[in-house]
Amino acid sequence: MTTTIAAYAATSATAPLTKTTIERRDVAEHDVLIEIKYSGICHSDIHTVRGEWGSIAYPQVVGHEIVGEVTEVGSAVTRHKVGDRVGVGCMVNSCRECENCLAGEEQYCLAGNTGTYTAVDRDGTITQGGYSTHIVVVEDFVLKVPESIPYEKAAPLLCAGITTYSPLAHWNAGPGKRVAVVGMGGLGHMAVKIAHAMGAEVTVLSQSLSKQEDGLRLGADHYFATSDPATFTQLANTFDLIINSVSAQLDINAYLKLLRLDGALVNVGAPPEPLPIQVFTLFGNRRTFAGSSIGGIRETQEMLDFCAEHGIAPETELISADYINEAYERVLASDVRYRFVIDVATL
Numbered sequence: 604m605t606t607t608i609a610a611y612a613a614t615s616a617t618a619p620l621t622k623t624t625i626e627r628r629d630v631a632e633h634d635v636l637i638e639i640k641y642s643g644i645c646h647s648d649i650h651t652v653r654g655e656w657g658s659i660a661y662p663q664v665v666g667h668e669i670v671g672e673v674t675e676v677g678s679a680v681t682r683h684k685v686g687d688r689v690g691v692g693c694m695v696n697s698c699r700e701c702e703n704c705l706a707g708e709e710q711y712c713l714a715g716n717t718g719t720y721t722a723v724d725r726d727g728t729i730t731q732g733g734y735s736t737h738i739v740v741v742e743d744f745v746l747k748v749p750e751s752i753p754y755e756k757a758a759p760l761l762c763a764g765i766t767t768y769s770p771l772a773h774w775n776a777g778p779g780k781r782v783a784v785v786g787m788g789g790l791g792h793m794a795v796k797i798a799h800a801m802g803a804e805v806t807v808l809s810q811s812l813s814k815q816e817d818g819l820r821l822g823a824d825h826y827f828a829t830s831d832p833a834t835f836t837q838l839a840n841t842f843d844l845i846i847n848s849v850s851a852q853l854d855i856n857a858y859l860k861l862l863r864l865d866g867a868l869v870n871v872g873a874p875p876e877p878l879p880i881q882v883f884t885l886f887g888n889r890r891t892f893a894g895s896s897i898g899g900i901r902e903t904q905e906m907l908d909f910c911a912e913h914g915i916a917p918e919t920e921l922i923s924a925d926y927i928n929e930a931y932e933r934v935l936a937s938d939v940r941y942r943f944v945i946d947v948a949t950l
């Protein structure tokens with residue numbers, strides 16, 4: 604049996620998203636039913652529905668920054684109860700048996716984690732994401748949202764928050780470390796806040812200085828425009844860690860040259876095009892070029908608790924569902940301050 608619920612879906616790579624209905628499975632013994640309150644808009648949603656990462660099946664509901672309230676639990680559920688404030692991020696299941704799952708790094712499941720949207724679920728259906736009123740998820744992939752994080756602010760933590768927290772933690776951002784954040788959008792502005800809270804010296808590298816005041820307010824110590832060639836000479840051999848959150852292709856070698864000895868540039872931005880590397884740039888300063896994908900369930904809970912403890916919440920613009928298509932255009936124009944969040948009550 605299934606239940607019909609309201610959603611916003613893409614029907615092709617080029618058509619605007621439209622209101623529709625989808626089916627949610629009945630709550631099984633390990634499942635939790637969540638009434639979605641808020642859903643963030645991630646640039647990955649746009650790459651996905653426009654087929655930029657490969658073709659997908661339509662209609663498709665995206666959205667993987669989900670917060671809401673538990674309204675029903677399966678008979679074997681122990682981690683959550685009716686009324687709990689919870690979140691769901693980019694994955695809703697994994698094999699739980701491979702060495703990466705056993706290490707708590709389910710995002711790197713060797714069998715492939717089950718994405719919150721466009722993935723083949725255990726029952727063979729295609730997963731449908733958070734631009735919808737309800738979702739059914741196995742309890743182990745449901746996070747607890749701390750009371751002190753405002754509900755309408757919490758959603759972007761489930762992707763933008765964990766995707767930046769994980770590499771910052773892994774590469775030891777902290778006191779004495781110089782961290783640069785390339786691109787100050789949804790992910791980038793969270794990277795600034797989290798790196799600052801971890802105690803690092805934070806520099807924003809943005810296309811222009813138009814968001815400089817915001818960057819400094821959010822916790823950056825320095826702010827540079829990458830449109831100015833002098834930025835690249837002035838900052839050569841400077842950073843221990845660079846988080847590149849840019850959604851488009853960049854001259855990555857120019858950024859690698861900003862790393863000091865043993866520095867690492869971690870790409871979290873996911874442009875469809877390759878980023879060609881000149882290996883001699885890596886030889887200098889023994890530099891590392893790395894990637895990072897979201898974060899595991901345990902680390903996502905750790906990030907939520909860290910944000911609650913440090914009073915960190917994203918800068919959001921609350922929108923109604925009928926504004927989604929306009930919001931997409933503004934994200935593409937780098938005109939987002941700094942994450943659009945859909946008020947699902949308007950859906």
Ligand code: NAP
Pocket residue numbers: 644645646647648650762763766785786787788789790791808809810811814848849850851852853870871872873874895896897934935937939941
């Ligand atoms: P976003 O809000 O659009 O932010 C991207 C920022 O990149 C923009 O605000 C802009 O910052 C900069 N930018 C955009 N186009 C650019 C260009 N042509 N040249 C230089 N800079 C440009 O997007 P987001 O939601 O933060 O996502 C960023 C990327 O991360 C996307 O590709 C997304 O798919 C990916 N992502 C990856 C993971 C993962 O697990 N690795 C998770 C989530 C998202 P400025 O205006 O400051 O220059």
Ligand code: ZN
Pocket residue numbers: 645646647648667693762763
């Ligand atoms: Zn995302």
Ligand code: ZN
Pocket residue numbers: 697698699700701702703704705709711712713714715
């Ligand atoms: Zn696995």
